[in-house]
Amino acid sequence: MSVEKLVEGILSGKRRELARLISLIEDEDAIASEVLSRLYKNTGHAKIIGVTGPPGSGKSTLVTRITTEYRKREQSVGIICVDPSSPFSGGALLGDRIRMQEHSLDDEVFVRSMGTRGHLGGLSRATSDAVRAVDAFGKDVILVETVGAGQSEVEVIEIAHTVIVTDVPGSGDDIQAIKAGIMEIADIFVVNKSDLPGADKKVTEINAMLDTDQKMGTWRPPVILTNGRTGEGITELVDMIEEHFAYLASSGQLEARGLRRSREELEQLMEYKLTRELLSTLRGRPEYENAIREIALRREDPYTVAERLITEFLVKCRE
């Protein structure tokens, strides 16, 4: 499919072209960069919401419920499910199929899974590009759901305006440890599965943690009790997302975040492109392969070799 056809298709709301672009993004196809570059000026309109939390905390159900609520409010929705540990992509996950069922006849909802597809490092970049594609496609709200704990969760902040961290009553010690790192990224806490014993206790615990947080800014993350099964608390949650977005806008943080994201993205792109440029002059050349062998044999060290090759590369620009 040509760049032209993809750009036009996406801007005129064709789902097939959007799905195709996301596949190209996952494959790191050069066409994807070109299309994204062309679409860039049509982005920046969507409200981006990250949903993260430990496995089993009901993120998928919650995302489905939030979608239903936004559809009631006549907002269109895009859903991106990120699972760094899954080799699946393109809607193969169980969670997607369930969501598909509920929203499959609704043209105003677009759902997509992103797995690792073999290569890992690129998932965070691919997710950010996919969100951008859905933004250009015209969805009002984009929900980014990340499975599991760790680095990938924290990378959600860089994409999202509002980060929702989910938890369930009575989760154990390991979860407690996770909390420490996740604390800082939450704009809204959700204690899901409110019908389980210990739900109120969990809310109290999180509030207590928040009360001792020294680094908190002017937004104090609320803790909301929900039930993905019955829908309890979902209206309140969506109201809170809207409130947080209004807070970002009025406090000047929306603008500051926009600048920060633009900087990060530009610098990541430059890093990627410049490194590719350097490596294209090195890979496959006998001197380069030999240097790697010397490093493996501990006859050279990688730090010294890296300095030397970069100097040579930069000097070569003179020729």
Next chain:
Amino acid sequence: MSVEKLVEGILSGKRRELARLISLIEDEDAIASEVLSRLYKNTGHAKIIGVTGPPGSGKSTLVTRITTEYRKREQSVGIICVDPSSPFSGGALLGDRIRMQEHSLDDEVFVRSMGTRGHLGGLSRATSDAVRAVDAFGKDVILVETVGAGQSEVEVIEIAHTVIVTDVPGSGDDIQAIKAGIMEIADIFVVNKSDLPGADKKVTEINAMLDTDQKMGTWRPPVILTNGRTGEGITELVDMIEEHFAYLASSGQLEARGLRRSREELEQLMEYKLTRELLSTLRGRPEYENAIREIALRREDPYTVAERLITEFLVKCRE
């Protein structure tokens, strides 16, 4: 502390200097690179074992038990605990304190935690550097434990010779999804907490999954039943680690891995250094800050700006 003093201290087995170096690595201090560069030729002797798996699968206890078993075999041990979601480092975690207790009087065991310490992207690199430091320090075996699921787990492969993936009987659906991605990185599966109901069933399940794996090489990952509390299965597990290492050596994979790691490391270092070089010419300059503003306002797109700035940078080398 001077580069000289750190290098000498570490090569002569001083724990204080090793701990100091790891802190410098975490802080991305320039001295750390210099020390590591000097130590590089003294590395490559340690057997590096990654231990990963979902929260609550008893990784910490398992690591302690493996350590005890290796100490019985008169091997010295280094332990690096990686927790991408924790802001703590330097041995502040509960798991460490427990380990410290058991091995704290043993000079042949070195334990260290690595958390995010505020910045995230650098954790994987910092872990790899810390393992190298412990290797140069002279430990025979280095255990790298990663908490949680996701990208960080998979990054362990790049460091470890042998990857142990832990699981527990009766873990739920979300865990099942994690399994898909983790399958490929495991050299040995451990079903821990063998006294829980469903332990044998879990072993059968994993074996069944392995039997349908199309991409498997000549090493068929064994599934071992252990009990971190009683020590059951630990001797067998350590025997299996040794067997896997012997397999790597005899099949030529040890050498191939060494080359791959050297290549990856060299390329990562070049990426890091070259990007730093580029950014030092840009950051803070009014034209650069202005370009970022134009991107945020969607009047320019980051792809085009990245291309332009890189071209300008490379041309500048001519002047």
